[in-house]
Amino acid sequence: MRSHILGKIELDRTRLAKDLGYLASVPTVEEEYDEFSNGFWKNIPLWNATGEGEDRLYRDVPGSAIATEHAARVPYLREIVQTVFVGDRLKMARTRNLKNAVVIPHRDFVELDQDVDRYFRTFMVLEDSPQAFHSNEDTVIHMRPGEIWFLDAATVHAAINFSEHSRQSLCIDFAFDGGFDEKEIFADPTVYDPGATPEIVTRKPFTQEHRDRILSLSKVIERQNFRDLLFLLSKVHFTYDVHPGDAYDWLVEIAKKADDEKMVVKAEQIREFAMEARALHDRFSL
Template structure:
């Protein structure tokens, strides 16, 4: 399939996730408070929960490379079965972060990770709970990560995630130092299903015009909520992840408000072009 040939992210393995009784611990994650570190990039119900990092501090959420020992947070100590998934199947030598990303009826803005850092690491995701409505994208390809699949996410091209499900998708995210070194995986099982690429029709001119016109009255106060429609359309219609920003900037121009236009262009820069370490985007 054409989409698979274009996809830079890789399915590395499949874990025997059904052999782990995780339901009670996933409920703990459902009830865990999120500090809001990535609110500028997320729409709907998206949250990040840290199980282990370099400090052991639960509020230490924002990714950064570090040389400290991997240390469990308070949440990580409450989730021994999930942490056993990590320790049973992966070497901990290069592992720097263990987090769970929760996504329910929401989306992320297309973005490029590690813009702030000289060297990208290796990011792996393993869905612990998911549904057919929960999707990832990379450039122009949209694909689905099944429960227990181990994916190396290609983070340095525009990519995104979105879900229309009312049940939170919970994806275990492991960040390893060194982008060039392979990730060692133990105890995996043979995949039984092909990689799932989502076929989307081309957007019609009428659909795009309706999207642009719906945001003709964008103001600084409504810009953030307005962006969600652009992110959602990327998962429904064939388009490159970066095209979301082309649409959004064009809609901003139609508002005639120079502040709105400048902020739309700045959001594009922040998400996929250039970002300083510690920089935040203020809507």
Template sequence: MRSHRIATLRLDEERLAVDLAASGDFTYNDSYADFISTGLLRSTMLWNQSGSLAESSLGDYEGSARPTPHGEALPYVSELIGRLFHTRYLKYARFMRLAPASVYVPHRDFLELKGNMVRIHIPLQTDDSVFASEENAVFRMRLGELWYLDATRTHSVGSFSARDRIHVVCDFTAESLQQVLVGELPADPDVPPGNIVERPPLDEPRRSALLGLAATLDEHTYQEVQTLLIKQHFLTEISGDEVFVLMKEIAGRSGRADLLDRATEHEEYCMVRR
């Protein structure tokens, strides 16, 4: 997979705790609700084009990002961003708080943007019950690590944790990862074996049971069936793309053409164009 750990960080726990406490008073938005199948994702801008909290979605623009009031309210996080990155390439930095028991719909990002984008995650609060994925690989981004995420590939997040997962997500317009980093890129960027989640294959009995959900699928259960399939992605060896394959097959077997259209259109929105 292309996503990988860039480096380990020595975080100042006391200063980080002060910033996390301050974030409890933030105004959050649900700009990314389209990609949450169950649960809650709250986000807010720390840096963007205008420096305004009203600007909540990504877009192409010339120049560098400016800190928002929330960015200025997190002095330690802002210091980290300034110390780790060449901020002249920074376009957006978002504070993203994922509630327990939440899962993302698998999707690809930057579909609506023209520039070459580089995405980096700084985990600020997480545990080993929170998983990320790229295609058919599932992994953990742990506290004290800096991660490059290839958001052009199918990816997702699943939280099986009892507390919020909090990341700062930074998006840069740049030709390479090295261009945005202060300091040298490690010669062999890695995904530590302990970060990889081992999952059993999706065996035939379980696959048949999932397809059997067609008998219960309707407009009221669609979301729950989709969520179950996404959770299976984190628990067994099916890729993010296969979630849509299974969803369409279940919808087709249900005999509901409208639900098959819904699954097909959702896949195109998440994977092809929006």
């Protein structure tokens, strides 16, 4: 089941503006998942495993998530979380803003239970940001404000904001013990209205010539720009019709062509880390 629209709510811009003001005022800190992004990526937990405002780690929570001090400061978002969605399966609710930054292709939940079908992540963009996109496997999406998306984070996905226009969003995670129907996440059944037509981005064809040009980065790559190249390669699939995961294959190939064994190993490690396996507290240094 790939990412799709679950429903839509009409956002109250006036009330939202006050909450956005608070979120902007929260000091930026070193992020839990910093290695996945290259620019401004600010995550603020409203509900999480501990109720602590600094706890940004996504993990399994016995029972329901606990509200943090931030939830009290964003009454409109708190109301959305509590009236639109059911509380008992709620595992995390956080705002996530991305500006002038890319989140590298990855799969989530690989550090958690093997049965990833238990996890159900929703995503709602709160601000109109025309240059912000999500990808999931072979699709690039522009999410419009108020649309409630199922984000299939267990498969390969990435995100980008090519601009500095704020793309504040609300990401809400649920987990179930056994089988479930997606409409079970809604406390307000009238919000569940799947089947709306999403805004899918039409991408340019990806040609052999383009691939060759990318691989010629072997003439440029060195330890000091390895990280930059990973972010550069992670952006390609948003514009050209190619799978997000190809970024890692190119990086490995580029390092091989440059004949630098250490960089080949590093490229293979980051591919493994982002896409296949990592432990809960594992972090990667690029």
